[in-house]
Amino acid sequence: MRRHRLTPRPDWRERARSLGFAYAEIAGEPYWDETACWEFTAAEVDLLDDATAELERLARQAADHAIRHDRRATLGIPEAVWPLLVQSWERQEPSLYGRMDLRWDGSGQPKLLEYNADTPTSLYESSVVQWEWLTCAYPDGDQFNSLHEALIAAWPGMRLPPTVHFTCVRDSAEDRGNVDYLRDTAMQAGLNAPFLHIDEIGWDGQRFVDLANREIRAAFKLYPWEALLHDAFGVHIARAATRWIEPTWRLLLSGKGILALLWELFPGHPNLLPAFREPGRTGGLEIAKPLFGREGANITAPGWRTEGPYGAEGFVYQAWSPLPCVDDRYAVIGSWLIAGKPHGMGIREDATPITRDTSRFVPHFFRSAA
Amino acid sequence: MRRVNMILLVLMGGGMALWSSRPSAECRDARARNAPDAAWICGQSGSSYGHSGGGYWGGRTWGGTGGTTSIASVVRGGFGSFHGFGGS
Numbered sequence: 001m002r003r004h005r006l007t008p009r010p011d012w013r014e015r016a017r018s019l020g021f022a023y024a025e026i027a028g029e030p031y032w033d034e035t036a037c038w039e040f041t042a043a044e045v046d047l048l049d050d051a052t053a054e055l056e057r058l059a060r061q062a063a064d065h066a067i068r069h070d071r072r073a074t075l076g077i078p079e080a081v082w083p084l085l086v087q088s089w090e091r092q093e094p095s096l097y098g099r100m101d102l103r104w105d106g107s108g109q110p111k112l113l114e115y116n117a118d119t120p121t122s123l124y125e126s127s128v129v130q131w132e133w134l135t136c137a138y139p140d141g142d143q144f145n146s147l148h149e150a151l152i153a154a155w156p157g158m159r160l161p162p163t164v165h166f167t168c169v170r171d172s173a174e175d176r177g178n179v180d181y182l183r184d185t186a187m188q189a190g191l192n193a194p195f196l197h198i199d200e201i202g203w204d205g206q207r208f209v210d211l212a213n214r215e216i217r218a219a220f221k222l223y224p225w226e227a228l229l230h231d232a233f234g235v236h237i238a239r240a241a242t243r244w245i246e247p248t249w250r251l252l253l254s255g256k257g258i259l260a261l262l263w264e265l266f267p268g269h270p271n272l273l274p275a276f277r278e279p280g281r282t283g284g285l286e287i288a289k290p291l292f293g294r295e296g297a298n299i300t301a302p303g304w305r306t307e308g309p310y311g312a313e314g315f316v317y318q319a320w321s322p323l324p325c326v327d328d329r330y331a332v333i334g335s336w337l338i339a340g341k342p343h344g345m346g347i348r349e350d351a352t353p354i355t356r357d358t359s360r361f362v363p364h365f366f367r368s369a370a
Numbered sequence: 371m372r373r374v375n376m377i378l379l380v381l382m383g384g385g386m387a388l389w390s391s392r393p394s395a396e397c398r399d400a401r402a403r404n405a406p407d408a409a410w411i412c413g414q415s416g417s418s419y420g421h422s423g424g425g426y427w428g429g430r431t432w433g434g435t436g437g438t439t440s441i442a443s444v445v446r447g448g449f450g451s452f453h454g455f456g457g458s
Contacts, residue, residue, distance in 0.1 A: 188378065200446060
């Protein structure tokens with residue numbers, strides 16, 4: 001695992017634009033960053049692939065344990081919404097995708113930092129944009145990336161009606177780009193995939209409806225479950241027949257509470273870091289993460305603190321294992337799962353050990369074992 | 371691990387096909403002949419995972435959302451109070 005400094009392609013902005021990659025720069029700052037890349041060996045990619053599959057196995061076992069043993073307190077999930085999660089789990093509603101954030105420096109075992117199991121982003125750049133970069137920068141190289149074909153293949157297994165509505169908040173090019181890319185893959189899988197903003201969803205007293213007042217039978221929402229349930233329409237979710245993607249049970253895994261439950265169930269597992277709901281139990285330095293924090297907000301780590309609106313819901317305290325720092329950039333590996341199986345990765349870098357919404361996406365490649 | 375030789379997009383970027391610079395011999399031949407099924411051949415070859423794409427190749431496109439009854443009293447704006455971006 002090695003970081004290379006590169007000269008960006010002179011036409012990278014035009015290439016990004018032609019791909020419809022509307023958030024290559026965010027607020028005038030680069031988000032897509034090809035001034036560097038990461039090189040892996042095939043064996044390293046295999047190790048990341050295996051670790052991701054293993055962590056998914058643990059996560060599913062932990063979800064099942066949480067449901068069977070009513071562990072909503074550990075996960076910080078309100079009693080009122082628990083039955084929805086139980087029902088969703090017992091129906092085994094399929095998951096489309098998720099992203100595990102891993103700490104790894106090329107030695108030892110990758111460690112799970114958190115599981116973005118509900119609303120992961122950076123999908124389009126992981127799947128398409130960095131592959132397009134690979135074909136230019138390392139045409140003989142390879143990439144841990146079969147996301148595109150895996151997404152198209154996954155949709156039929158979701159057992160959805162012919163039309164799936166796609167929705168997200170307004171005014172976020174990043175969210176809209178991720179949603180439109182998923183629409184693209186759904187359309188290629190034969191689904192109708194209309195879009196509407198989350199605030200445009202209607203309620204007719206019995207059903208959620210679109211702008212033409214037609215029933216939303218299935219919806220992909222890039223909008224966190226904890227917010228969906230908290231919103232004014234949240235009370236209607238249990239009554240409506242709408243199938244949601246990701247399913248409700250993913251809330252078991254997307255909060256940071258799952259880190260504590262995983263460590264309780266699998267103490268000492270090589271892909272986990274010690275984590276507890278109470279401070280001072282890891283036996284060393286700790287990072288405090290809000291149960292439902294996002295984008296690196298309200299994090300307290302040795303020497304670092306970020307601001308934000310989260311934390312009233314409680315924290316998880318995880319053993320401090322700082323990200324590897326090369327060229328003054330801290331790198332986190334986002335390992336993607338499609339339909340529960342590893343299918344690729346994307347790397348984000350930050351000038352601090354806390355990965356935030358201002359972190360930059362840096363492409364990767366590996367050389368096949370010839 | 372090796373991925374397909376082509377990524378097809380039907381919405382992003384207005385729809386496009388991104389070709390790898392190292393297509394299979396079968397793919398190269400199909401493209402050289404400008405064969406009508408070149409996209410299919412190149413999408414199928416060279417991947418250890420295979421390539422789905424069946425829905426698109428079937429020629430289906432999205433359009434209407436099916437027929438349901440329109441009801442006059444619809445309330446909107448009940449979702450979306452979350453201040454922040456939805457993704458993470």
